[in-house]
Amino acid sequence: MELSPKQQAIELVKKSQNILLITHKNPDGDALGSILALHKSLEILGKNVIAITCGQVAESFKFLPNLASLEKQANVNNDFIISLNTSRVQVEKLGYKQKPDENKMHIVITAKDGRFTQEDVFFEKAKTQFDLIIVLDSPDLERLGDFYDENTEIFYEVPLVNIDHHSSNDYFGKINWVDLAATSTCEILVALLEALGGGNQLFTEDVATLLLTGIITDTGSFQNSTTTPKSLTVAAQLVAFGGRQQEIIINLFKTKSLSTLKLWGRILSKIQNEDRLKFVWTTATKNDLEESAANYTEIGGVIDELIKSIPGIDFVLVISERNSSIHGSLRAVRKNIDVSAIASLFGGGGHSQAAAFEIKDNRGVNEVAPEIISRIRTFQRNRLQI
Numbered sequence: 001m002e003l004s005p006k007q008q009a010i011e012l013v014k015k016s017q018n019i020l021l022i023t024h025k026n027p028d029g030d031a032l033g034s035i036l037a038l039h040k041s042l043e044i045l046g047k048n049v050i051a052i053t054c055g056q057v058a059e060s061f062k063f064l065p066n067l068a069s070l071e072k073q074a075n076v077n078n079d080f081i082i083s084l085n086t087s088r089v090q091v092e093k094l095g096y097k098q099k100p101d102e103n104k105m106h107i108v109i110t111a112k113d114g115r116f117t118q119e120d121v122f123f124e125k126a127k128t129q130f131d132l133i134i135v136l137d138s139p140d141l142e143r144l145g146d147f148y149d150e151n152t153e154i155f156y157e158v159p160l161v162n163i164d165h166h167s168s169n170d171y172f173g174k175i176n177w178v179d180l181a182a183t184s185t186c187e188i189l190v191a192l193l194e195a196l197g198g199g200n201q202l203f204t205e206d207v208a209t210l211l212l213t214g215i216i217t218d219t220g221s222f223q224n225s226t227t228t229p230k231s232l233t234v235a236a237q238l239v240a241f242g243g244r245q246q247e248i249i250i251n252l253f254k255t256k257s258l259s260t261l262k263l264w265g266r267i268l269s270k271i272q273n274e275d276r277l278k279f280v281w282t283t284a285t286k287n288d289l290e291e292s293a294a295n296y297t298e299i300g301g302v303i304d305e306l307i308k309s310i311p312g313i314d315f316v317l318v319i320s321e322r323n324s325s326i327h328g329s330l331r332a333v334r335k336n337i338d339v340s341a342i343a344s345l346f347g348g349g350g351h352s353q354a355a356a357f358e359i360k361d362n363r364g365v366n367e368v369a370p371e372i373i374s375r376i377r378t379f380q381r382n383r384l385q386i
């Protein structure tokens with residue numbers, strides 16, 4: 001009988017010893033909760049683990065246990081190996097001579113009885129130390145950021161398990177444990193940790209807190225329409241294991257820095273209402289970020305906590321300026337609208353209730369936004385048939 005992706009993933013993790021974990025750049029609560037919980041659990045199981053995240057971690061996540069174990073880089077073995085066939089002739093001695101004026105180095109091999117020929121020499125690239133890569137909460141490989149760009153080969157050489165819940169997932173793994181019914185990657189990991197620990201053994205208070213963080217962020221603390229009975233059951237189980245629900249709520253929902261409040265004030269003051277077309281939108285410029293001493297990780301909350309509460313609209317959009325690109329964040333306000341279809345107009349994706357896109361463009365948001373809005377107006381006109 002063919003094993004399910006879940007069973008295959010469990011078997012592969014069990015037999016692997018050197019594991020690389022990675023999640024999408026600029027990680028959210030689900031990305032951080034899942035990578036840190038799995039890191040801790042695999043260490044308890046005696047594995048060598050390296051956990052990578054690129055980009056920025058928002059200030060509000062600083063309370064997460066083991067956050068310091070995250071790395072931006074890992075030593076991937078890039079050695080170039082020169083090999084010699086010794087089946088015929090043995091090596092007596094090995095040395096090298098630098099020839100800097102000729103930009104050369106001579107490797108001198110002295111044979112014991114006989115001589116080596118060109119046919120005895122061949123070249124290999126060193127094998128990486130990792131025997132398994134697990135990608136968490138990322139719909140594709142590009143979203144992993146710099147680490148993927150700089151070490152692309154290992155993602156094709158080493159067996160890869162892709163664990164995710166995004167409907168836009170590309171199925172890039174050798175094993176794809178993609179569960180669209182799960183609210184979060186953390187929810188999927190509960191099943192993995194049960195299988196690996198043979199029961200509840202891996203659910204320490206810290207691991208439970210990390211997994212609960214992912215479920216709480218991706219369900220908007222159980223306020224989103226995507227909240228399922230399963231997510232509530234799993235959350236209850238994690239609280240019973242000592243998951244610190246209040247600590248998560250206080251840090252993620254009830255603490256706002258002065259910079260965040262100043263930034264939100266600027267973003268809220270610019271809200272545009274597309275009355276007949278049932279959406280609202282606003283922008284965040286680099287200047288808004290500088291003037292409020294905020295960074296772009298502080299933009300997200302303003303949509304989920306404030307703009308989404310405007311009555312009578314289908315969706316909201318916040319367009320922000322990044323280094324040399326324009327970023328759009330979309331949230332559905334009503335359940336029967338699929339904002340990932342709007343994100344895909346601009347090459348983005350996500351879920352029906354939350355989606356995003358990124359456009360490479362050096363012009364500022366004030367120049368690009370009217371073009372974006374005009375395409376969305378057409379989309380809504382067709383959808384609403386007005």
Ligand SMILES: [Mn+2]
Pocket residue numbers: 030031137165183184185218
């Ligand atoms: Mn997620």
